[in-house]
Amino acid sequence: MDFIIEAAVKAIKHLYQTDVAPAAITLQETRKEFGGQVTIVTFPFTKFSRKGPEQTGTEIGEYLKNELNEVAAFNVVKGFLNISLSDEYWITQLYNQILPDDFAVAKPNGQKVMVEYSSPNTNKPLHLGHIRNNLLGFSVAQILAAAGYDVVKANLVNDRGIHICKSMLAWQMFGNGETPESSGLKGDHLVGKYYVLFDKELRKQLVPILERIYDENDLTLFNDNQKEKIQALLISIDKLKSKKYATPENETKLITELTDKIGAEEDKIKEIAKNVTLLMVETQQMLQKWEAGDAQVLDLWKTMNGWVYAGFAETYKQLGVDFDKYYYESNTYLLGKDIIDEGLEKGVFFKKPDGSVWIDLTADGLDEKLVLRGDGTSVYITQDLGTAQLKYNDFHMDKSIYVVGNEQDYHFKVLFLILNKLGKAGADGLFHLSYGMVDLPSGKLKSREGTVVDxxxxxxxxxxxxxxxxxxxxxxxxxxxxxxxxxxxxxxxxxxxxxxxxxxxxxxxxxxxxxxxxxxxxxxxxxxxxxxxxxxxxxxxxxxxxxxxxxxxxxxxxxxxxxxxxxxxxxxxxxxxxxxxxxxxxxxxxxxxxxxxxxxxxxxxxxxxxxxxxxxxxxxxxxxxxxxxxxxxxxxxxxxxx
Structure with missing residues (x-):
């Protein structure tokens, strides 16, 4: 439609002795209730014509009809000039533009973009939420390629951490040497089975500990810091339970709010109590051995991850998605520590007395964010800073798209802001493609409870x-x-x-x-x-x-x-x-x-x-x-x- 814009610029010059830039001409698809195929908004030109929008539109329409063979007719509705193009124009479009093989094939625009999607955990099979992620990421990559971008499809696999060790420990304790071949299960399903089993066994061990806390006020299993936290939460629960209501008419609403608050406090106690169960203690020990390079733990980790990767490959094939580059968190989780040192030197980060490293983002409307623990171990943001640097070093892309659910919105605001404050190359091209969750008629589902939609x-x-x-x-x-x-x-x-x-x-x-x-x-x-x-x-x-x-x-x-x-x-x-x-x-x-x-x-x-x-x-x-x-x-x- 550039020829219409060019002609409209000439019309305004001829009719009103005014030069306007092509960008000032706004074209729209004509609304179905009006005749025509393309519409020019005429309101902006009334200051040149010094006439009403309808008369201005009529004058421009007459000019276009006289000057352009392609314009067959026009009509004006208030400030909208609706143009009907000739049959010859549309027929020519069909034969000269649409029918040829290169229709809608964009020329390379010289820009490279990475689309990172899937990002699975290797302790469970892919589920319905992963399906939306994979389909969305793959489709966006296809669309960007069609628009002329050089696209790299990347997958960052979460193959390390406490959740991985949960499946490994459960298999060690209850697996009896079971394999995908002996069980007839896909590898990712087999590993996911033990992740669910771990949670069931954890609950069994947790019940007597919670009974000791609530019934006997016995906190001997906990260290001083944990005792202090649990006692504070117990006091909070007692206060909530004894709360008196001022007005009977608000009682139902207040009871609901009270129940929610008590539940939140009790959930915090459960999280603390989990850490003293035999299962969680052994899981933490396994993670420490993994990070120390224990050969036996590493062998089991490689074996079980191998099962999962084979299972993922089958699912990806069924979904029709693929990747150009895989990144693994086991290779990237330490990379961010050098960036933390760099940020300390630049004054972007600061240290607290316990040795932990933070960034103050309150001036940006956020809060203080931990970027390195006091014991020197990394947190998610540490790893993601390093991975972002690694990806840019590998591909020097102009844009980097992270396809991740909207529960991580805050995380990516922080990540992108830190990379910008550090002056990292490529930081201006970062984008979080935040998407909503997928529900079934039966409601939200949880993988650790074995109720997820596989x-x-x-x-x-x-x-x-x-x-x-x-x-x-x-x-x-x-x-x-x-x-x-x-x-x-x-x-x-x-x-x-x-x-x-x-x-x-x-x-x-x-x-x-x-x-x-x-x-x-x-x-x-x-x-x-x-x-x-x-x-x-x-x-x-x-x-x-x-x-x-x-x-x-x-x-x-x-x-x-x-x-x-x-x-x-x-x-x-x-x-x-x-x-x-x-x-x-x-x-x-x-x-x-x-x-x-x-x-x-x-x-x-x-x-x-x-x-x-x-x-x-x-x-x-x-x-x-x-x-x-x-x-x-x-x-x-x-x-x-x-």
Missing amino acids: ADNLIAEMNDTAKQKTEAMGKVDGFSNEYKLQLYHTIGMGALKYFLLKVDPKKRLLFDPNESVEFEGHTGPFIQYTHARIKSVLNKANYLQTNQISISEIDGVERDLIVLLTQFPTVITDAANGYSPAIIANYVYELAKTYNKFYHEKSILQAENEVLKQFRLELSASSAKVISKGMALLGIDVPERM
Whole structure:
């Protein structure tokens, strides 16, 4: 649409003897209730014309119609000049822009971007939350690549820490040498089984300790610091329980608040008490041995992580996601200590009397943040500072996108702020793609309690649901068994991916597997079925592309379809700028709806003449191409037959 902007600049110069920059011309898609395809906002130009917005719009519209062959008509609604472009213009767009293979293929923009996603823990299998993370990260990487970026897909694996040792210790105590081969379980499932078992055994050991605290006020198991904390919490609970209410009408509300507060205090006591259970003491000892390089512990760690990595690889393959670079926290957790020393020298950090290192961010609206413990051990922020430096050293990227849930919003504010204060290269290009959690109708789930929705089980359920619904439609007769299995997986994954990606990443969403596999409505299978329908039409017609314009007039629904197709490159740019696959998803859905309207209103194979038939086939082929490309940006395959 640059030619319209150029002409509008000339119009203002000619009509009002005023020079305006092209950026001053705002183009919008015309609202559906008005005639036209593109709209110019005329309010800003009234100060030059010294006339009302409607008269200003009419004068500019008359100029454009006289000067541009592409402008067929215009209308003005208040301060909006709605322009109708000629049929010849849209037909030319179809043949010269959309049909060629390089349509919506952006030139390299010279910028490199890293997208870090997945970031699993090696103590459990991937679950529903990981699925949204992986699909979101992979799709954003695809979209950025389509927009011209050089993209690096990275995975930072959390393969060390106390949670890893929990699974290892439980396997040592209760595993009897069980392996993925002997159990028939995927490696990540086997390790996750022992993570859940650890929590169950921990609860058993915790109960008698809590009884000694509450019933006997026995704190002999605890050190002085722990005793002091528990006694303070017990006093707090007693005070809360004895609280008297001033007004009976507020009693229900106050009881609810009181119960919540008591629960919070009791949870704190449980956390302290866990540390003196035999299981947690042994787990801490195992972690210390790991950090000291104990050969036996390291061998077990490598073996069990190997099981998990093999399991993850299968799940990633089923999801259709991949990575260019893996980072492991076991290799990066110490890297940040040099940065801490650097920050102390620069005065960015300060030491407290106990030797711990902090940064004061109160002037930035945050608080003081610990960056290194007094005993010299690292915290998460220490590790992340080092990893950020390592990633930049490896790739020197212009942008670095962290795909992490919104519960880590504060952490990334602190991380990015520290890197900026340290003057680190690449710090200005950091972005936290914060996304909402995924719930099922049954509610929020917890992996340590074994109630999480396992990714592999969900994938299998999606495939099975796709099979049932597809067979119920009776449209797979004559397909080979091999193609059927492939088709069910394609539909099941298309349903899952589309349902999770059509929603703005920032929003929390409720995922309903059955709703996602509907073949009508705002779903992946509806779009997939539209693509298969188009392919069926093209195959029946033995379609061959001509690239020769042989038609001069088109109907409204045909024009609407071409207009929508021309928007695809801009949609990719908008999705890349906003890191939002939802923009692509909703665009492709609108395209599929518009094509189906065209399909039902216009005969294709039985068109009045061969010229019209070929044009409608060209329009169908273009629609299939853009649907396929758009869905691929979401990581979704579209079948040739359904």
